[in-house]
Amino acid sequence: MKYSIRCLLWLLIATTQVFFANDGAYYASGNHLVPITDADIAVTKEILKVTRYKEEFLSVDVYYEFYNHGNDKKVLVGFEAPSPSGDVDGYPINGKHPYINRFSVEMNTVNLSYKTAIVSDSLYYKNGEILAKTENEVIGSDFNTNDPEFYYVYHFNANFKKGKNVIRHKYIFKLSGSVMDKYSFDYILTAANRWSNKQIDDFTLIVDMGNEASFSINKSFYSGNEDWEITGKGLKSFNKEREFTDFYIEEGSLTFHKKNFVSKDELYISSSRNFQYCQKEEFDAQECTIIPFDISFQEKLQDVKDEKSYKILRNLPYARRGYVFKTDFIQAYYQKQSWYTKNPTYVAELEPLTKAEKNWLKFLKANVSF
Known part of the structure; x- marks a missing residue:
């Protein structure tokens, strides 16, 4: 396992938590499945769909195609999730993340069972085992429910046959929010680089934030507006000052597609409060020159x-x-x-x-x- 990459990822997670600590609530992040035990397994295809529903939740549905270059093997696969922070209730629920639900994994049409471990840092796998903590160990008299100092690893054994293997992975989590943003979330794309080919050979991202919605995507892993295709009706506009692309979707969704995709940054989507509506008790067209699309x-x-x-x-x-x-x-x-x-x-x-x-x-x- 490449610990340098993992440490950088966990540093990013910690930074995200600090950002939300004083002005909002960070609930959870999306993340790529990663090999906990070393394996010569490549990610040949991924279709990642993120869908907002009931305004405050995000559904993640991922289709993976992996290729095993060697003989049949068992690999310990994980999903790493930081604790929530800010205006949240950070207590685990039965040893699991309090804001991640409906977690499921299917491999080659077979539903897989999984376990959840609470860990203290990125180097949680040593000597053939996950160094898990109990709830009693991480929740002491000085436990801060708004800033838990531990993480979660959802893990399962995956039997990779030689050649192509398909994994379907689904879960739901609560969208983060702050004084600045009505909702926001991030998805860790760089974790895909931990598989043997250090990339996703064929990557598709579908973003569905609902109809008549406005939101922004940070310019990190893509080059420009031309990388996004709107399926349905909508408008996209690059904001040079904020280094974001603003989207106004009347109906439909967005699609990003890339071959030999190597991400050096993460997906971050937000819907800002500040420019969405005039903060007045009554609407005055003379003063309120910006009106919301969303x-x-x-x-x-x-x-x-x-x-x-x-x-x-x-x-x-x-x-x-x-x-x-x-x-x-x-x-x-x-x-x-x-x-x-x-x-x-x-x-x-x-x-x-x-x-x-x-x-x-x-x-x-x-x-x-x-």
Whole structure:
């Protein structure tokens, strides 16, 4: 096992925890499966799909193809997970991570059993065994539930036959958040370099944050906007100041595909609070020059200052879909939004809107006197 790579990874995890310590909650990270015992096994294909649901959770579904160049062998495979930190409850639940659920592994169509170990550092495998700690050992009188000083390793025995082997890996975890971000999460891509080929021969990443969603992906493992394909309807825009690509997805998902993929950095996705909505008790179009695309932020927009602001606000669902407004001041307002793209063929109709949008419009109308 390459301990230098592992130590760098765990340093990154520790840095992530410190970042969230004072202004939010870090719950969990996604991570690549890694070989705990040395093995001449290569990652030939990976399809990683991350899906946000119920606004506050992330579902991870990974399809792996591994190639065993030698004879049949048993390999101890692990999934390394840092403890949560910040405004969290860091106590283990039956020895497992408190915010990771529905963990499952299937290899060559057979469901595999797994165990969870609590470990104190990256060098947890010595002399043929995992140096696991008990809950009593890690939770003492001075235990800080907001900053646990231990990690989790989910591990299982994988019987690799000679040639191609398929593993399906799934789990769910709670999305992190902070004063700055409504939600955020990271996924450790560099851990894939610990397999024998030091890369993923054929890598596909699918990102589905839901319809009418806005979020950013840090420019780390990809070169530019052209590396991302939007399946459905949406807009992408590179933010030079923040070194992020901003995405506005009306419907659909994103896909990143790369052959001979060697990542030197990690995936980080966030949805910022600061520029998503004007932080006022009532919406004033004159002062609030930025309005959210993401449907989850419309709950903050429930009151207006004047009739002009109301007319702009009630047309937000149609602006998301690119409606070209005949009223000049409404068109001028939305034309300035970074996410707005004209769609001359779109006809504004109430019925095709989402249930959440229709309920919001109904509430808005009932609470104004214009």
